[in-house]
Amino acid sequence: MIEVHRVSKVYSVGxxxxxxLRGVSFRIAKGEFVVLTGASGAGKTTLLRLLYRDDxxxxxxxxxxxxxxxxxxxxxVAALRRSIGVVFQxxxxxxxxxxxxxxxxxxxxxxTPRREITERVFDALRVVGMSSRAQAYPAQLSQGExxxxxxxxxxxxxxxxxxxxxxxxxxxxxxxxxxxxALKDIGSGGTTIVLATHQxxxxxxxxxxxxTLAAGHVVKDEG
Amino acid sequence: xxxxxxxxALRDLRRAGRVAASAIVLITxxxxxxxxxxxxxxxxxxxxxxxxxxxxxxxxxxxxxxSPDVAALVERVRTTPGxxxxxxxxxxxxxxxxxxxxxxxxxxxxxxxxxxxxxxLEVTPAAAAATxxxxxxxxxxxxxxxxxxxxxxxxxxxxxxSHWQRLLTTIGLGVGAVLGLAxxxxxxxxxxxxxxxxxxxxEIMRLVGAxxxxxxxxxxxxxxxxxxxxxxxxxxxxxxTYSLVAPRLEPLVNLTLGLSQLVFFTPVGVTALLGAGTLLxxxxxxxxxxxxxx
Ligand SMILES: Nc1ncnc2c1ncn2[C@@H]1O[C@H](COP(=O)(O)OP(=O)(O)OP(=O)(O)O)[C@@H](O)[C@H]1O
Ligand SMILES: [Mg+2]
Numbered sequence: 001m002i003e004v005h006r007v008s009k010v011y012s013v014g015x016x017x018x019x020x021l022r023g024v025s026f027r028i029a030k031g032e033f034v035v036l037t038g039a040s041g042a043g044k045t046t047l048l049r050l051l052y053r054d055d056x057x058x059x060x061x062x063x064x065x066x067x068x069x070x071x072x073x074x075x076x077v078a079a080l081r082r083s084i085g086v087v088f089q090x091x092x093x094x095x096x097x098x099x100x101x102x103x104x105x106x107x108x109x110x111x112t113p114r115r116e117i118t119e120r121v122f123d124a125l126r127v128v129g130m131s132s133r134a135q136a137y138p139a140q141l142s143q144g145e146x147x148x149x150x151x152x153x154x155x156x157x158x159x160x161x162x163x164x165x166x167x168x169x170x171x172x173x174x175x176x177x178x179x180x181x182a183l184k185d186i187g188s189g190g191t192t193i194v195l196a197t198h199q200x201x202x203x204x205x206x207x208x209x210x211x212t213l214a215a216g217h218v219v220k221d222e223g
Numbered sequence: 224x225x226x227x228x229x230x231x232a233l234r235d236l237r238r239a240g241r242v243a244a245s246a247i248v249l250i251t252x253x254x255x256x257x258x259x260x261x262x263x264x265x266x267x268x269x270x271x272x273x274x275x276x277x278x279x280x281x282x283x284x285x286x287x288x289x290s291p292d293v294a295a296l297v298e299r300v301r302t303t304p305g306x307x308x309x310x311x312x313x314x315x316x317x318x319x320x321x322x323x324x325x326x327x328x329x330x331x332x333x334x335x336x337x338x339x340x341x342x343x344l345e346v347t348p349a350a351a352a353a354t355x356x357x358x359x360x361x362x363x364x365x366x367x368x369x370x371x372x373x374x375x376x377x378x379x380x381x382x383x384x385s386h387w388q389r390l391l392t393t394i395g396l397g398v399g400a401v402l403g404l405a406x407x408x409x410x411x412x413x414x415x416x417x418x419x420x421x422x423x424x425x426e427i428m429r430l431v432g433a434x435x436x437x438x439x440x441x442x443x444x445x446x447x448x449x450x451x452x453x454x455x456x457x458x459x460x461x462x463x464t465y466s467l468v469a470p471r472l473e474p475l476v477n478l479t480l481g482l483s484q485l486v487f488f489t490p491v492g493v494t495a496l497l498g499a500g501t502l503l504x505x506x507x508x509x510x511x512x513x514x515x516x517x
Contacts, residue, residue, distance in 0.1 A: 052430075074435060078432040078434055081430060081432030082432035083432075084432075092427065094423055106427070106431045108227040109427075109437055110433060111437075157431070
């Protein structure tokens with residue numbers, strides 16, 4: 001599913017080189033739920049961004065879902081991303097559209113036949129417990145609800161891989177727990193999940209394979 | 224999918240609001256100017272073509288030749304270089320013509336003691352002689368005929384008309400081009416606003432793997448819509464102006480230019496106008512996009 005081989009990433013900020021990842025290697029099998037943890041600045045976001053080809057590694061090879069990520073044309077990047085759902089710390093919902101429209105947007109963008117859209121959107125909203133909020137606008141949602149809507153948008157195409165970067169970062173404990181439950185549900189359906197969080201307690205409570213990053217190295221990989 | 228793309232484009236238009244509206248107004252102005260000049264010019268063009276066909280040089284004869292001599296004279300003039308056709312008009316024919324023109328006042332003619340009108344030859348210049356130069360040479364040649372008393376007619380004023388027509392076309396193209404350029408720039412500005420307003424959508428589209436076409440088409444479409452709406456408005460303005468002005472102008476035009484009626488655009492012309500608007504708008508949308516390549 002995912003193979004990362006000796007990957008390094010160095011950001012260049014003007015003349016300054018900022019190393020974010022240093023020689024990272026690991027594999028993630030289909031259906032695994034992996035928690036990526038580590039202090040702020042350890043390189044979690046950088047690693048996730050490499051996995052959905054938002055950026056290129058400075059060195060090393062990455063294979064995701066059978067795609068070799070380094071030599072890739074734009075059309076191939078698009079094809080890769082159609083198989084990956086992504087959620088961020090901020091929900092990134094489109095403000096002038098309802099929850100329903102936000103989730104449906106993904107399907108419409110990708111040309112899903114109209115008659116399938118309603119059903120698939122409500123399926124996704126049900127998984128995250130947001131069916132009753134379909135007609136609400138983002139401004140009318142709590143942060144937890146917004147994040148669940150974003151999660152619904154990420155899974156509405158039933159992608160085999162879901163990447164979540166601090167999805168609970170803005171949430172209080174009970175809302176965070178809801179998101180984690182939803183993620184577990186999605187994972188039990190066979191979706192491979194990589195969840196990045198700096199919240200060590202949350203990572204420990206999950207009881208899943210946990211990879212710990214520190215200063216761009218994988219320092220622990222267990223569970 | 225088409226519904227989605229058009230929906231997104233419409234949403235973008237609404238977001239660009241006032242700038243999109245001014246882009247539309249500019250497109251309307253530029254196309255109305257272009258179209259208006261084009262209409263005037265094509266009608267003048269018809270007048271010119273018509274007059275080119277109708278130009279006659281009249282050779283008034285010293286005295287009416289006897290009927291056996293007429294054929295020989297006509298034949299001699301017909302073979303003169305630059306002559307396409309010759310018609311002999313005898314004194315009696317001329318008088319009949321005059322009576323026809325006078326209509327109910329024709330009685331005056333009968334009061335005359337003798338027919339005062341000279342016999343004449345109506346010469347149609349060949350196409351090659353229909354230029355001012357050629358016509359002048361032909362007139363000189365005809366004046367040299369021993370039978371000729373006086374030669375009347377030239378193509379100068381037709382050329383004048385043709386000159387005006389060309390000048391108008393040039394001015395029209397110039398004004399249209401300047402306005403068109405302004406229109407493109409305004410569409411570009413409107414589209415740049417749209418790009419900004421759309422950045423969240425674009426981000427999500429890229430994230431979920433939309434094709435570049437899907438990401439860009441709404442931008443192009445909203446530009447084309449601005450252009451098409453502008454063109455339709457321009458066409459409406461022209462139709463309205465034409466229907467108001469044409470009936471009032473036609474008698475005058477008939478009298479001065481000999482055009483019995485004015486013409487509006489053909490279906491091809493209408494299509495071209497709408498196409499030009501769509502193209503202008505699309506170009507504006509496209510330019511904004513090209514400037515923002517990630
Ligand atoms: N776009 C960038 N340009 C330059 N440096 C960057 C960029 N993104 C990240 N970095 C640097 O790379 C290192 C790793 O950052 P990264 O965002 O991957 O960490 P993180 O583990 O996600 O942290 P956090 O828990 O705060 O989200 C940091 O030193 C950061 O400053
Ligand atoms: Mg991060």
